[in-house]
Amino acid sequence: MRLLFEGLREALRLLFSFNPDVWHASWLSLRVSLVAVAIAAVLGVPVALLIGRRPFRGKHVVVTVLNTLVALPTVVVGLLLYCLISHRGPLGMLDLLYSPTAMIAGQFILAVPIVAAITLPAIEHMDPMIVKTALTLGATRRQAAGRMLLEARFAIMASVVAAFGRVIGEVGCAYMVGGNIRGYTRTMSTTVAMETSKGEFGLAIALGIQLLLIAFLVNAILQYFQSKGGER
Numbered sequence: 001m002r003l004l005f006e007g008l009r010e011a012l013r014l015l016f017s018f019n020p021d022v023w024h025a026s027w028l029s030l031r032v033s034l035v036a037v038a039i040a041a042v043l044g045v046p047v048a049l050l051i052g053r054r055p056f057r058g059k060h061v062v063v064t065v066l067n068t069l070v071a072l073p074t075v076v077v078g079l080l081l082y083c084l085i086s087h088r089g090p091l092g093m094l095d096l097l098y099s100p101t102a103m104i105a106g107q108f109i110l111a112v113p114i115v116a117a118i119t120l121p122a123i124e125h126m127d128p129m130i131v132k133t134a135l136t137l138g139a140t141r142r143q144a145a146g147r148m149l150l151e152a153r154f155a156i157m158a159s160v161v162a163a164f165g166r167v168i169g170e171v172g173c174a175y176m177v178g179g180n181i182r183g184y185t186r187t188m189s190t191t192v193a194m195e196t197s198k199g200e201f202g203l204a205i206a207l208g209i210q211l212l213l214i215a216f217l218v219n220a221i222l223q224y225f226q227s228k229g230g231e232r
Contacts, residue, residue: 010202
């Protein structure tokens with residue numbers, strides 16, 4: 001208990017003294033995760049729309065694969081991405097390894113299935129008359145699809161929030177392709193893992209507190225969107 005209290009005291013000192021390591025890791029984590037989730041939403045929502053609009057042969061298999069990818073281990077994503085962008089990999093000439101861009105790519109891969117899988121049921125259970133009515137009134141197919149997305153907006157928002165909650169605290173992929181370089185690719189989660197292994201609990205607890213606060217905020221937002229969707 002004494003070790004915990006001493007770590008907590010040091011953590012509060014680091015937070016309120018605006019320690020650069022704490023706040024840089026926090027800002028990088030937020031920036032990487034927000035960019036990755038934004039890009040994932042741009043791809044994941046159309047994928048859900050494409051799968052959910054009408055039945056097709058093999059749809060069950062596609063949905064099963066999509067749901068399986070939701071639980072994709074982060075270290076597996078990190079390994080595959082490392083093999084692709086390392087200097088000996090097919091994309092090595094891009095020089096992406098150990099950069100924030102590589103971390104965004106890894107988190108994007110993790111976030112896309114979550115966005116698509118959570119949005120998909122809302123598309124599938126939508127009243128088909130919405131599209132038929134829109135087309136009857138002269139809307140184009142693109143406008144009808146936009147109407148479907150508008151109806152599914154709460155599920156889409158919930159999927160984005162859930163994806164953000166998944167990637168903001170992941171360690172494996174960020175460590176493997178980011179390299180945990182101080183002042184460049186060191187995030188909250190990788191710093192917590194590293195500092196704990198070194199026995200430096202103050203910085204680890206400070207960042208752990210921030211991660212907990214972010215997790216609480218993310219879950220509060222997710223619950224809000226779920227309750228809004230349930231009222232409809």
